[in-house]
Amino acid sequence: MAIPTVDFDVRGMLDAQQTLELLELSPAKRRRLLNNVVKRVRTRNRKRISEQRNVDGSVFEARKKGGKRKMLRGLGKTLQVVSLSADEAVLGWKNRLVARIAADHQHGRPEKMSAARMRRLGKTPDYNAPATKQQARALLKEGYRVRNGKRWKRPSLGWIQANLTCGRAGLILTKLAGDTKKTRWQIELPARSVLGADTQDVREITKTILQQTLNAPQ
Known part of the structure; x- marks a missing residue:
């Protein structure tokens, strides 16, 4: 190319x-x-x-x-x-x-991307930042629930962004989806x-x- x-x-x-x-x-x-x-x-x-x-x-x-x-x-x-x-x-x-x-x-x-390449480009996410709206939507799509007393309820997008960090949301999403964390991926x-x-x-x-x-x- x-x-x-x-x-x-x-x-x-x-x-x-x-x-x-x-x-x-x-x-x-x-x-x-x-x-x-x-x-x-x-x-x-x-x-x-x-x-x-x-x-x-x-x-x-x-x-x-x-x-x-x-x-x-x-x-x-x-x-x-x-x-x-x-x-x-x-x-x-x-x-x-x-x-x-x-x-x-x-x-x-x-474009082939990897975690190492992201770091070289200075694009490593801030894991302590609030969860993104995209992460919140993905969590809800995977059935994420939070405890409300003795019950479990579906939180709002706003609640997820206010109460979960980017890193925490990513870990939960990985577990819910049952996938191992990707080290390489492709961007169209x-x-x-x-x-x-x-x-x-x-x-x-x-x-x-x-x-x-x-x-x-x-």
Whole structure:
């Protein structure tokens, strides 16, 4: 599965006259020009991810379980120039794990997850936090009951969240379901354009920065 990147060769973005003007610049200036182009494209990708939109302007497909928290924010923050020369540049991710996650989202492939990987990504749940609404619903679905005097009754979602921690709810749910705790699982991901660039947009950015470079004091 290909790791998503945006590869730049500004020579293909300009007309004949502009290409000649570009080639007359020193390698250091061409490298600086290309770096500025890539950084502007990076800024636009970060903004688009923040707005939760694909490259074509459509909205990211929502999470299956709902929730209003923005998706893929970490991928936008860690997006960077991974290689740069006087003629070519690549925008992507240097961290191999993050790059692989980006690829999973870009292509809509299932993402394999494990407890160890969650810890590396800083996603270990806070077991002392209140039980989540999803945990409460799952407990009730499995027939969870609490003692009320001499009887057992079905608690409310609110009661579970107020009286059980995330860790405690997870243990009870595991026992009720009769399952051993999963150490590996798979997350189905819809395709979301984590990284991309409109060719015409990049061409206009390149032309603008080239003109600024040519007009700059020597």
